[in-house]
Amino acid sequence: MTSTTTRGGRPATTGRSSRARRKRKLATLALLAPALLGLLIFFVYPLIASVYYSFTRFDLVSAPQWIGLRNYVYLFTQDPNVWTATVNTLWFIVFWVPAKLVFALLIAGLLARAKKASGAWRTIFYLPALVPPVASVVAFVFLFNPGTGPVNQILKVFGIQGPLWFNDPAWSKPSLVLLGIWVMGDIMIIFLAALLDVPREQYEAAALDGANGVQQVRYVTLPSISPVLLFALITGVIAAVQYFTEAAVASGVASGKAVVGEGIGNNIGYPDQSLLTYTQWLYVRGFSTYQLGYASALAVILFLVSSAILILLLRRFKAFTPEGAQ
Template identity: 85%
Template sequence: MVPDMTATADVRQETLGVQTATAVRTPRYRLRRKLATLALLAPALLGLLIFFVYPLIASVYYSFTRYDLVSPPEWIGLRNYEYLFTKDPKVVIAAINTFWFVSIMVPVKIIFALLIAGLLARARAASGFWRTLFYLPALVPPVASVVAFVFLFNPGTGPVNQVLRFFGIQGPLWFNDPAWSKPSLLLLAIWVMGDIMIIFLAALLDVPREQYEAASLDGANGVQQLRYVTFPNITPVLLFALVTGIIAALQYFTEAAVASGVASGKAVVGEGTGNNLGYPGNSLLTYTEWLYVRGFSQYQLGYASALAVLLFVVSAVILVLLLRRFKAFTPEGAA
């Protein structure tokens, strides 16, 4: 009789499959798989431990100590937090200024970026030129853009006030006036919105045209299409822009520090920082600037660590609330 080759091959494949499954179930094989996975993840895990976990734990520990980088840390319990919440003369001012940047600058920047992205998405002629034009300011280094804006809005010699004076309008003091210093930085934030604008543009161009056509056939006007078609499709991008914007605003430092230094006549941020940060009249004193002053100008590292821990907690709470809020607008959240 001629042996059935097909049956023999099937038996061999089944035997091989059983052997492979047995090998997968052996402890040694599973251990090798885990070790290989850990080896591939080692660089990322090591970086996370060194640059995030260790600094976070160290900051929490130092926040309960008196530490000046020279003497060993001295345990003082909750005194740093007691001073932070009850006695610090400027932490409330810094927190209010930071809240202004979070609640005003972030939404305004997102709204303008979304409007410009919407216009560029509908542009037909020279669309590449306009996209490049609106994106280019985002490539300017923050320090250079702030210095340029301070000189442009100089109340005496700046071209902005000269143009306003030509039309018979008395321009404000801009960065030298506590009432106008934050709105001046808001104008700067709008000017450098190209990074968020280009992301919104990509999201808008990715919205299926068929959905707009279906909504139009159903009688939806422009506002209804924006609400029921555009926003649901770009919700993840809106969440990304909002989260990153709020985190950046909570850590707002460079632009405010450079603007205070240049407007006060001290263009160098470093020596004498504690004297000119927040100029004019502490209107640009942000939370992270005050943290910098207490930690690296007055060498109160323990108290600065308490400020940093509070900032981390506030950022984490805001992030959780945002994620929970946006989850309600997703199909999974609605279910």
């Protein structure tokens, strides 16, 4: 049996296989082209542009003027509100994210064990997640109104003096945590699917070995759903870092000065800047005072800090590491 050769002495089959590989690569690139173009246009280019503008004085009208590191020096040494906004954002990361995940996991665990009307209960707990964020915040501010809200009225029946909630700097952020717990249906559904996917044989084997309920949760449930927990934690941290709409709307409605279409306004962070988040301050400097260069510096720092937090989480929780890998 002989094989044909090309003019260069290579077997013809080798040439055909190389052409087939090139065609597969071109087909793969063609299929990936929409996603790659979207990544380049909506992520890579804005990121590079933000880094460049962060070293300039830019007001969106005149041409950018190169000023070096002045924006960053002002950010770290002179901006009166950036550290307040940073501390508030970190508060939401430390308290808002764990509270939402814990309650979502508890509700998912109860629903996984429910025998009767489980579908109805799942619907009830998931429905708040469908409410638009602005509408849910407005409803919560009304419910927790210190003077006329039904929550304080119910507490008064039991002889409890309700706090000022969104009008008190000490209670404004915890009030938003309650809102986050109420709309945890999206994460709850993901946890429920993960819990229902845990093999029952593992629980039976753990029970035969003498493990009680708490030990089964620790040694069977949590390791089995650890990838889902990591996913929920990462997405929760991303949402907390970008926390904007709920805090801005709560400040406006609670202060009684919210006007539709007016933006954040002068009541930003009400009460007493307790709800001023990092992204709100970025928005104010970029689109209220038109300091686009300084806002770009704020955005670059936000990107770097967010990336560092996510890398730390991925290294700390090796949920996706294959078994036996080091």
